Amino acid sequence: MSFYTSLSGLKNAQTDLNVISNNIANAETSGFKKSDTSFADIVASSALADSSHTVGIGSRVATITQNFSLGAINQTGGALDITINGDGFFTVKSPLSGETQYTRNGALTIDGSSYIVNAQGARLQAFPTDPVTGAITSTSTLQDVQIPAASPNPKDPANPGSYAGVTIGKNGQIIATYSDGSNATLGVVAVASFLAPTGLRQLGDSTWAASGNSGAATYAQPGSGTTASLLSGSLEGSNVDIAEELVSLITAQRNFQANAKAIDTATQISQAIMNLRS
Structure with missing residues (x-):
């Protein structure tokens, strides 16, 4: 399950990077309005499950919202x-x-x-x-x-x-x-x-x-x-703030790297379990 949980994080980080990249690419486009990405968690449990033992199974893109604030x-x-x-x-x-x-x-x-x-x-x-x-x-x-x-x-x-x-x-x-x-x-x-x-x-x-x-x-x-x-x-002009977008870009990149690291860790654990049987 950890593979798919981290995979959802990777996909969301990629979407966030795409949105930020589009904002930066249109920093000089007259009348352009930037977009912001929001995420939501995913939980799977039955009505009779103990809520104290519920484990999330990843995240999803909730909305990509346009920001219509006034540009320069x-x-x-x-x-x-x-x-x-x-x-x-x-x-x-x-x-x-x-x-x-x-x-x-x-x-x-x-x-x-x-x-x-x-x-x-x-x-x-x-x-x-x-x-x-x-x-x-x-x-x-x-x-x-x-x-x-x-x-x-x-x-x-x-x-x-x-x-x-x-x-x-x-x-x-x-x-x-x-x-x-x-x-x-x-x-x-x-x-x-x-x-x-x-x-x-x-x-x-x-x-x-x-x-x-x-x-x-x-x-x-x-x-x-x-x-x-x-x-x-x-x-x-565009309402894109380059400094703000670059900070968001770094955050999205770190998020992508963290999820990739989680997949790598899950792979190592799986490999260790497989080696125990040999």
Whole structure:
């Protein structure tokens, strides 16, 4: 039994090493959230067994939990680099699969079709607004953000200005400016929140999808109520602390070595018993 008990410890230590290695590998990944491994013991006994003589039979991985604490905020100066200064997620939608995804990585660009997208080409989702007043016209629907080539709110309707630039304010308003001095509000960034964000399904590229464990997303305007505001011209880095991970790496390595030593000891005992019979 000692072989299998120590083997479970070896497997768990290997899982812990894998998780820590993944954290370290993504220490410079924007919007990445580290994971922590928790373990539980395994006990096998009948209802009539004497509890004072119960021996454990190993351990197992209880959970691998994502840690959504805020990462370091790095100033970039980019007009379309934005950070959520608190809890929540940006919402993006893949134009190919139509899948709605959530991310903390606010590195955005404009694609060839004038949509605001992330590095994977998924389109930023926003509340629709009145282009003149900037007021949100619906909180029940989200839409892609596409920048008009000519001003939708020109000072001279006969000669509308051409696109000059775009900014995103701390309240999430996406405002395009034009060569005639006019501007238009194209939408308001929708910040998604979940009852249990640790239940989100990881997709890679610092994106997640909703699951039964996370619950459905609820949306709000940045800076409204308890919803965090946005920081323009900055990106959230990984929340991995290298020093902390290296200490955890040493601990996991020692755990692996100790279980390996226990197997070696069990082997020596078995060999000694076999030699007694010869």
